[in-house]
Amino acid sequence: MRFTVPKGWKELTQEQLRYVLRLLWLYNDRTDGMDRAKMAAFVHFCGFEVVRRTDQGWLCRQRKSGDAFLLDPELLPSLLESVEWIADTEQMNVRIEQVGGYKAVDFELQELPFGKYLEAENNFQSYLQSKQENSLSELARILYLVPYGSDGPTFGEEELLGAFLWFNAAKQLLGRMFPNFLKPASGEQEPVTQESLIEATRAQIRLLTKGDVTKQKYILEETDTWTAMAELDALAKEAEEIKRKYGK
Known part of the structure; x- marks a missing residue:
């Protein structure tokens, strides 16, 4: 055979x-x-x-x-x-392309608005902590661009797992593309909480807006994930160079 x-x-x-x-x-x-x-x-x-x-x-x-x-x-x-x-699910490079008539965003998340990426990341981390299926459903709704307020599709078990593995694999890719900002965790880490997720989200927005709140809507809704990540990566690289130079 x-x-x-x-x-x-x-x-x-x-x-x-x-x-x-x-x-x-x-x-x-x-x-x-x-x-x-x-x-x-x-x-x-x-x-x-x-x-x-x-x-x-x-x-x-x-x-x-x-x-x-x-x-x-x-x-x-x-x-x-x-x-x-x-x-080796972290090397996954495909995703379910369509669920209930809703097409998935591009696999690498290049076209996903940065605000949606932050929402997806928060739901991803929430699921890791709580294992609540509603966090996976929210993650899937973001990745399949289901509008707020609409009923949307009922995601099946394989579709929910697919969304989780897809986002995790995309995070690995982003980590390789933007290594200064998305560094692997080292040493003992503080547990992730809802408060820490909110603070991390606010910190990233502050970095990108330079404290100008009038730019927040543009950053969250009109800036794609990779553009935002590239800027955060450059800022993180600058911060590391300053730390090495001045020890602060």
């Missing part, structure tokens, strides 16, 4: 992406969840089903042709290596 499987996130069709996200959601709480997800994804990509275990190996059947074959259990580790990329 010869099978072909996607070599990474970028090669997934939208149907395959939804299936993988559903698997990751279903097996999230199991200690062996990732191995189960990888095995189920491999079987799905290859288009066969496992019938039963025999003394000679796993009896399997192709879904389309109905052809049966035996799968040697000793081959499983090497077969699963072909879908190892599923475990």
